[in-house]
Amino acid sequence: MESDTVAALSTPLGKGGIAVIRVSGDRATDILHEIIEPLPVKMTPRKAYHGFVRDPEHSRRIDECVVVFYKAPHSYTGEDAAEISIHSNPFIVEEVLNLIFRRFTTGVRNALPGEFTYRAFKNGKMDLIQAESVNELINANSKYYAHLKFNSLEGRLSRFMEELKELLIDLGVRIETKIEFDEDPSLAEVSIAGRLQEPLKRVDTLLANTRFNDLLDKGLNVVIAGKVNVGKSSLFNTLLMEERSIISATPGTTRDFIREKLYIDGFPVDITDVAGINRGTEDDIEAQGIRRSLQKLASCDAVIFMLDASGPMDNTDQEIYDLIKKKKKLLIANKIDIRAPGVTDTMAACFKEEKIIDVSVKQHRNIDAVTGFLAECAAEARGKEGDFTVNRRQKSLLEELRTVLQTVSRMVEVPSAQVEIIAEEIRRALDIIGQLMGKITPEDILNKIFSEFCVGK
Ligand SMILES: Nc1nc2c(ncn2[C@@H]2O[C@H](COP(=O)(O)OP(=O)(O)OP(=O)(O)O)[C@@H](O)[C@H]2O)c(=O)[nH]1
Ligand SMILES: [Mg+2]
Incomplete structure (x- = not known):
């Protein structure tokens, strides 16, 4: 099957300026000559030829096109390949595409x-x-994540793995030589531990940063939390600049949580508006909503905790604070336009270690502080970004x-250590690198990886 020539649309299917059909395999030039005119018998690789796609059976032109031919091995796949750009x-x-498959009934098929990319690999x-x-x-899902992945595509992570492989091979050779030549193998003079420190540190940092790097793709999860009726949904809508959540003076308005994506400097942030916490409710639906709020609070990355400056504080405020105090958070006191006397002092006394920002969503006062907090969360996550990042498969291999x-x-620090065992461990490490790079990756894992691609990639 791998000897078949394959063809597929490589751009999204839809109406647009250009669609590119990719062809790869031994019969690429045959296909071009069969369906495109005019073309010289011997095409110059990488040269753009203007022509027409023509159906030879019906002597009819289907579309105008530009075609580029790539001679093996100088193509994306390493095989003879072509890109046909049509409208x-x-x-x-x-x-x-049908024309291609109709004219070539054997040995040419739709790409899986x-x-x-599988062929390129x-x-x-x-x-x-x-x-x-x-x-x-x-x-x-963000330009930052795209940058990290481009670095991997360019080979930065691969080069790191190659360097580590070289180092391990070198260490392995030293150790194995000792096995052969040294009757009493003492490892004291081979400073393996020292040479392993740097790569170990890099693997550690890479693994530690994975979570933050994932945020660059999935987005930071921020929940707006607080008692009922404090103005959470009002803030949510203000941030989104859209009347997304229902707002009302009736306590317990929001039940289902509502999540929307915002981009802060190109960084994705998921904001969730949840049901207000109200321990006294006897409404079963509201109680279900509150249970969801608590789940969202437990799993989020950061919290905007909203207090109500128009009335007294109560135990619920304290209870919510206890749930989130270890998280990245911003405390805001909303409704300062109708501030109750003395409430600012009570709040300050209650949350001594926290700075509480006065806000009025209604009058649009200090909303900057909230967006500033989101930008700070985003910047913090970005600050941890490395040169490259790993996916789940790579992460578990790197952990190993x-x-x-x-x-x-x-x-190697232990003088009595068995060199054979160390050599065996080094071989294991090399094996893992081989799996990472795809040198000895089992076929079913490869199939799984490539089946997640779209057709045409
Ligand atoms: N005066 C004043 N009223 C506000 C302010 N922000 C919100 N409100 C009002 O407070 C009431 C509740 O607002 P919501 O945004 O629905 O509050 P919530 O926290 O989502 O409420 P639940 O979903 O029921 O928990 C509405 O009548 C809003 O108009 C504010 O800054 N000042
Ligand atoms: Mg609400």
Whole structure:
């Protein structure tokens, strides 16, 4: 099957300026000559040819096109390949693809999801980390995450892995040589532990940053919390600049939580408006809403905790504070336009360690403080971003690798350590790197990775 020539649309299916149909495999030039005119018999690679897609059976032109031919191995896939740019219209795209498959009934077929990249990987044009980052780059949800994934695509993570591999091979050789030549293998003079410190630190940082890097993709989860009727939904709508949540003077208005995405300097932030906490409620639906609020509070990354300056504080405020005090948070006192006497002092006395910002959502006062807080959360998450980031598969392999490297560096410190065992551990580490890079990755894992791609990638 891998010897088949494959074709697929590589741009999104829809109406637009250009659609690119990619073709890869031995029969790429045959296909071009069959359906496109005029074309020279011998095409110059990487040259753009203007022409027309023509259906030879019906002697009819289907569309105008520009075609570029890439000679193996100098193509994305490493095979003979071509890109046919036509006008982007689903009917034209379908007609051109059908034409190809009708004229070539054997050995030419539709590309499977991710097959172009899979072929690039199989032909050594990129390693598995790079291949994975193609899909991750395409699906990135923020420019920051896209940048990190582009770094991986360019090979920064792969180079780090290569360097580590070289180092381990070198250490392995030293150790194995000792096995052969030294009757009483003492490892004292081989400073393996020292040489492993730097890569271990890098693996550690990479793993520690993964959570923050994930935020760059998934977005930071911020919940607006507080008692009933303090003005949470009002703030939510103000932040979104949209009448999204229902606002009313009746306590217990919001029941289902409502989540919306905001972009702060290109950084995705998910804001959630939840039911106000009201322990005294006898309404079953409201109680269900409150249970969801508590779940959202437990799992979020940061909280905007809203107090009500128009009335006295009570135990519920304290209870909410206790739930969130370990989280990244902003305390705001809303409704200062109708501030109750003495309430500011009570709040300050109650939350001594916190700064409480006076706000009036109604009069749009100090909303900047809230957006500033969101920007600060975003900047903090961004501050932890490294050169590259890892996905779940890479993370679990790196965790394994870290354990093995730790074992090795611990064992070499012990004078009585068995060199054979250390050598074995180094081989294990090399194995893990091989899996990371796709050198010895099982076929089912490869299938899973590439099946997550779209057709045409
Ligand atoms: N005076 C004044 N009223 C406000 C302010 N912010 C909100 N309100 C009013 O307070 C009432 C409750 O507002 P909501 O935004 O629905 O409050 P909530 O916290 O979402 O309420 P629940 O969903 O019931 O928990 C509404 O009548 C708002 O108009 C403010 O800054 N000043
Ligand atoms: Mg509400």
